[in-house]
Amino acid sequence: MTIHFPSDAQIDEAAALLDAGELVAFPTETVYGLGGDAENPDAIARIYAAKGRPANHPVIVHLAPEADPGYWVRELPADAQKLIDAFWPGPLTLILKRGAHIPAAVSGGQDSVGIRCPSHPVAQQMLSAFHARRHGTGKQGGVAGPSANRFGHVSPTTAQHVRDEFGNGVHVLDGGAADVGIESTILDLSRGFPALLRPGHVGPKQIADVIGVAPRLPDGSDATAPRASGTLKAHYAPRTPLALLPFATIAPLIAAQDRASGRKIALVARASSAGEWAHAANVHFVAAPEDPQSYARDLYGLLRALDRANVERILIEKLPESVEWIAVNDRLGRAAAAFEREE
Template identity: 80%
Template sequence: MSDQQQGGHAGTPELTAADIEQAAALLDAGELVAFPTETVYGLGGDAASPAAVARIYAAKGRPANHPVIVHLPPGGDPQYWAAEWPEAAQKLVEAFWPGPLTLIVKRHARIPDAVSGGQDSVGLRCPSHPVAQKLLAAFSKRRGGHGGVAAPSANRFGHVSPTTAQHVRDEFGAAVHVLDGGACDVGIESTILDLSRGFPALLRPGHVSPLDIARVLGEAPRLPDGSDATAPRASGTLKAHYAPRTPLALLPFEALEPLLAAARDAGETVALVARGSRAGAWASAANVHFVAAPEEPQVYARELYGLLRVLDRANVSRILIEKLPETLEWIAVNDRLGRAAAAFEAQQD
């Protein structure tokens, strides 16, 4: 864990104990609070309250059968929420919590159906962001040590996730109380690992990689290849997701060049996100808003959603993104870009 995650974030507004207690009181009253995690900002509500969870779904425009993740404070008891707690879950908690890993386990009967979209499983995680930890601890204290906060990303369903407090305000205005904890360190949503069926299966890639998981468990998780028909539904796993409002295409650079030429001939301005070594003359073309793609997967992940939001405001007709290497180190960024592009594929056919 980085020093920033443990002690605070550079440039973060100072939040007082009173700010945290005010937010915890709102959660306790069934209201929604947006708060930072190390991954993205979450739109939080009392996970034990079907009414509060319903408010999350309504605010986001989220389908009621799409489950949300329950966030726990450090020292919280995940077994309170679980009907079964596999040995693998305990090993992963000891290795990666607090951190960007969500575990799917069988849901305890006391937990509302609403949290899991009616399924018999529940997703649990403990974030490492200090503001999230303080809020979760304050709320859990109000619930006798068993408080959990359901919190999908704080944005309209299917759109680009927020990595700053301003992104949340851009989505919801003054309708949602926001705790400003600065920019998120990881920048994409948590890894989701299913342990509810007797074997580890990766449902959503993230900062904690399949190799990281394999090192702890001694076996590699199943990867999401579209063939896992019995997998539970999980946050952020619909084919089309994380999409900007501007049409986006994700293709090898050779396939982007005809689109760039066509835009030039039509007098349109397009955005191009590609490695500088590949962009060539297109990087300085008059009709191209060029952004050099980060070369490191973790940097790309941290900057991705902020970049898509900037390009949404750049007055371009289309966002063209160079496809990334299909390797495990790029699996999480490829996943988010692929889902963002999928939102527009039907329109192109």
């Protein structure tokens, strides 16, 4: 399907709305964001209200390519600059000490702030237009932008997903389907050492290759880590009950499925694993991609489609526990955690 990107007039309209304190949903290479002026506490409050997001859960500030990252932070360490040079524009968020003039609301009240520069051309156009509106005001025009969905639910990777969440209540810029498909990598540099808070497209090895040291990986033991977007135990969840299980334990569940309800079980597994269960009468089978990048790109669209498929529950094959799959495993694990009490 051909996507006709927004016109210059539509970009200017979006920037004007942001300037007026209104919200705009916009595409990035990761997922669609629900954007508001990051220096306007009222706009930030509108984001939290629209999403039903806890006020202590921080949002990420999106910057235009020409913006100064140093404006938003107390200091910009050498490692941060190296990572910016290597991965921006792109799907990497850096957590640094927040500048004193930046509203605490954007950070959930913490003394840190998450910043990134997205690579999607529509996001860049919108951010640049908003940045230009702030020229001469002493402000930078950053856009606070968590994912454009109700809090805790599946993130949107198309403009239609955003409309499904909010109807006509939010102005949406359509930039087609997201290329990456899951949220940005979040790397904390606010405590004097690198720590991965949320895995994403930019992996630990890529980070280590740039700064010369491997980041700490998220294992639940980092008690001093700042709160960051998308790091709650239960997150990214569909409305249909979901379980993430080794394939050997999925087969008995399928065999025991009571078809009296007339509803099937959804089975999401790589085709190399599914075998006979892919063709079982009580199964709605979805062949998952074999590689982590394709899996990530398709994941949220798949979960949204299964919510519309009238299935009893979603069973997902547990994936390899290797660094290549860390980001997809992170999202699936948090989605499944939302239903652990039902298991």
